[in-house]
Amino acid sequence: MALTTTDFPVHDFQAHTRPGYPPPPITLPEVSLTPVGDPWPRPYYLERGLRRVAPYHYTYNTFCKQRWRGRTLLDVFASEFRDRDREYYKNAIETGQITINGQPCVDLEAVVKNGDVISHTLHRHEPPVTAQPIRTIHEDEDVIVIDKPAGVPVHPAGRYKFNSVVEIMRAERHRGFNPLPVNRLDRLTSGVMFIGKHPRSAEALSNKLRGRTVRKEYVARVKGRFPDGDGEDGNAGVVTCNEPILSISPILGLNRARASGKRAKTLFRRVAYYPPEEAASTDGQEQQQPNEGDGYSIVHCLPLTGRTHQIRVHLQFLGHPITNDPIYSNRRVFGPDLGKNDSSGEHDQEIVERLNKMGKTELAGSVDYGDHERDVSKLVDQTQQMTVSDLRQLQSGKKPLPQTLHAGAPPPDGHDYSAADPQYAELVKAHDEMVDDYNRRKGEKMTGDKCEICDTPLYSDPGPHELGIYLHALAYSDLDRQCRVGIPRRRGVGHWR
Structure with missing residues (x-):
């Protein structure tokens, strides 16, 4: 959704709060037709290892998308923005918190059309993210190279705005600082990112990435014993996946290997295999040969193209999805085979329906993150x-x-x-x-409490396993430079090795 905001009177949060406690709420009228939502300083506070944002009023503004044309306003919000229920959106339309072209629209059957500007003013509750700092690896007059923590989105999107890499970096420097991310990492992925300091340097780096002169290296922890691949030494062999990738559901963030998709290529090499503990025990008894699907492998990944979820989708297609991937390692969605070698599209509708039915709050609860x-x-x-x-x-x-x-x-x-x-x-x-x-x-994540200001049901804090997956951007390199970071150790998820 395209977002625009206007300046809002700055409140001195720091002058009226104790360290570690949320700033006081901003008092606004029940309905605001003027866009709001740009407090400065940003209302961050740290608590229990999480970076939190005190709730604030905010107005979303967007033009009518093509897929919305001819649909009712209520249907668009209830189906596209699933973090709140249909009853909430019905009330928001009736009370004027959702408007078309700046005008209240109390008719629930009102149809949106091309050119309409749709606005939604709400009391915004952002999900917390990890309190791990965004570490600077290198900085010069043109670029900042960072080690992005897992679980933090790069750009404001969906329920996240201030809890994003762009906004956190802006808050840590100054309000006029405009960080320009060059390479994209999924919210759940950690590792090397390039941030341009000005448009010229960002464009130059983007051209390098598009021109494929930059070598990108990732490391992943995947289910089972990853195949040896081609090579003189089995451990050094390379597995190549050339499956094109197609976006099946942009709303749900689902991509699959499909012949009709965009060209994609990834090289994989198994670094190590760790069998289940019982198979690896040395108690004097004859060891049982582990099943190929048991245990886990550490895999070196080299994407030669840059499709969304490319590494995650290709690993799933090969039958070795990332161990704690909430989508592509989800048996409730894909069945016992987890979509291995599935490029037919025959079951896409069923998969989308299952994923849609589960909803965001259940995904993390349906994937096994432990040793069982x-x-x-x-x-x-x-x-x-x-x-x-x-x-x-x-x-x-x-x-x-x-x-x-x-x-x-x-x-x-x-x-x-x-x-x-x-x-x-x-x-x-x-x-x-x-x-x-x-x-x-x-998998319910509701606390049972409601916000005193907007009556929105409140979510519990995410667990450590919901703040990242075992996929890490290890290194980016070209003829001019190489930037490499180590593998992170995440509390509560288990170690990579």
């Missing part, structure tokens, strides 16, 4: 193989088996149980509904 992935996999497989009698027994209980996922998928043995019992499909549906409800409650 094998147990989860076994439970998934057991659920897939349930018979009619199993489902009936399950339906008679009060809740599904813990962590049973995607029970409606075809069983691995290929047997069509619905042919033997017409009630099977209904039982599967009933079980899936129980699973959805169970996981929805298990």
